[in-house]
Amino acid sequence: MENIDELVAQLLQDDRLIAWVLFPDEEVIAYWEQWMKDNPQGITALFRARGFVRDLAYTEKPGNARELADTVWSGVETALASQEAPAPPPETLPLTRRSSITTWLLAASFTGILILGGRLFWPKSNDHPVQPEQKVVNLLVHQDLDRVNQTDRNQVIYLVDGSRVTLQPGAGIRYAAYLQKDKREVYLKGNAFFEVAKDARRPFFVYSGDLVVHVLGTSFAVSTDKTNGEIMVLVKTGKVVVSTRPSAYPNPAQKPLILIQDQKLIYKKEHTNWTAAAVDSQDLIPEKIPTAKAVVFNFEETPVISIFQTLENAYGIPIHYDEKTFSHCIVTTSLSDETFEEKLKIICTAIGANWRFDEEGVTIEGKPCN
Amino acid sequence: MENEPDEEMRCWLQFKEGDRDAFAAIYQRNILSLIAYGLRLCSDRDLLKDQIQELFVELWHSRRNLATTGSVKFYLFKALRYKLIRLEKSRMQRDRFVRIAMHADNGFEDSAEDRVIDKEIHASQVASLREAIKTLPIRQQEVIQLRYYQGFTHEQIAELMELNYQSVSNLLHRALSRLKKAADH
Secondary structure (H helix, E strand, O other): OHHHHHHHHHHHHHHHHHHHOOOOOOHOOOOOOOHHHHOOOHHHHHHHHHHHHHHHHHHOOOHHHHHHHHHHHHHHHHHHHHHHHHOOOOOOOOOOHHHHHHHHHHHHHHHHHHHHHHOOOOOOOOOOOOOOOOOOEEEEEEEEEEEEEEEOOOOEEEEOOOOEEEOOHHHOEEEEOOOOOEEEEEEEEEEEEEEOOOOOOOEEEEEEEEEEEEEOOOEEEEEEEEOOOEOOOOEEEEEEEEEOOOOOOOOOOOOOOEEEOOOOEEEEEOOOOOEEEEOOHHOOOOOOOOOOOOOEEEEEEHHHHHHHHHHHHOOOEEEEEOOOOOOOEEEEEEEOOOOOOHHHHHHHHHHHHEEEEOEEEEEEEEOOOO | OOHHHHHHHHHHHHHHHHHHHHHHHHHHHHHHHHHEEEEEEOOOOHHHHHHHHHHHHHHHOOOOHHHOOOOHHHHHHHHHHHHHHHHHOOOOOHHHHHHHOOOOOOOOOOOOOHHHHHHOOOOHHHHHHHHHHHHOHHHHHHHHHHHOOOOOOOOHHHHHOOOOOHHHHHHHHHHHHHHHHHHHH
């Protein structure tokens, strides 16, 4: 018995054990799985240590903290509001009229920024025949792409790795535009359907509310119920692993959950145990699984500038080029599931141009076509 | 520890620019941990409520001058701890803190929720653990929470509690051995 105690004491000193219980991520889970393979005789001690940490975490959870938190917040808001109220002006202008003008100005400038952001990526295009409509607002800041569906219909957008995301109205995702790190990470607000391109070297993570969904290559939907904050993850094909984010109110009991084809998870904050459930026909309604017509990448005698605009809309990455140079370039090609880079390559080869990535997106350079 | 330091950083920067939504998000993400920690340092819930409220109001007003911080949570913890300690000194609340160490109940009232959770998971174990923690000296209680609930490393705990690494290690060791005795019963 002494050996186990010693090992437990040792394990309790290990930061990775604590991370495993409180903030499990892929790395730390893999570490302990390997540890268990290498130390089968220590498994009892490991789970005893794990249980101990878990119990400790539970004891630290204060009761009625939520109430206290809400009380404090309304106090903060009240204090700030009373401190920010404009002092009575010396002139005769009534107070309310003045503050409403300020509000209008603030609102106008905020909207202006959004629209301006959209326009920055839209080259002067008054004289071009066919204008693919910009349906999703894209904002590129320091290589982070923020894309929001501000229309009232589902919209499909493309990620550079070949993944496709269908955003419901109001939904938005944020990710590193070129997804170059060793993992592909997407932050989701609202409801969306993901078709993730397989890339064994780079796992794909979707963060939404309290949850992390981890996939290799698959199609699945994530939706959040606005009325009660429940999040549903539904897998159509493939396999995902769902876990809670560190920022979620600590819920140590959650072991990462594997969902396979036709399984779903409904996550409620208060649940201490979660399990996969089977998908039923009720779940496959369009409101929950956004579908939309994919963007067409078939081009027949199409001005290359129009093609650039289609790509820009689909991928959200601004494409810069000199209009005069390429105004006479016409391309016929049919593209489908290639990555963004591959598509660029094909198109640029067709018009004898070069492309490069930089801070502001993609820049195309070349000579005029005949 | 965090999966998305980028999002946290972005939120922090937006808050510094005056974005109230970002400010609210920072609050919501950290307040429950902060309360859990605050209650360990100060058993008076009303007093704690006022101090945390003051903390966030001050944070908002001084947002432009704040550093671009590594960990928002850690920063908030330090700020709260500093505030409570300063308050203790200026109000000469030392007596109150000393009394806490001797009391069985440290403001962690067993809510109805606690009792239900206890039933679901190893009821007696958790309950006796909870009782055992209450008998620990206040600093051992603090260090247990910081490590096993908030997930801070030895280094972070040392910085937060203004101790050296070895002292943190000792505190943890002592606390753990006492608790393990309780857990084994």
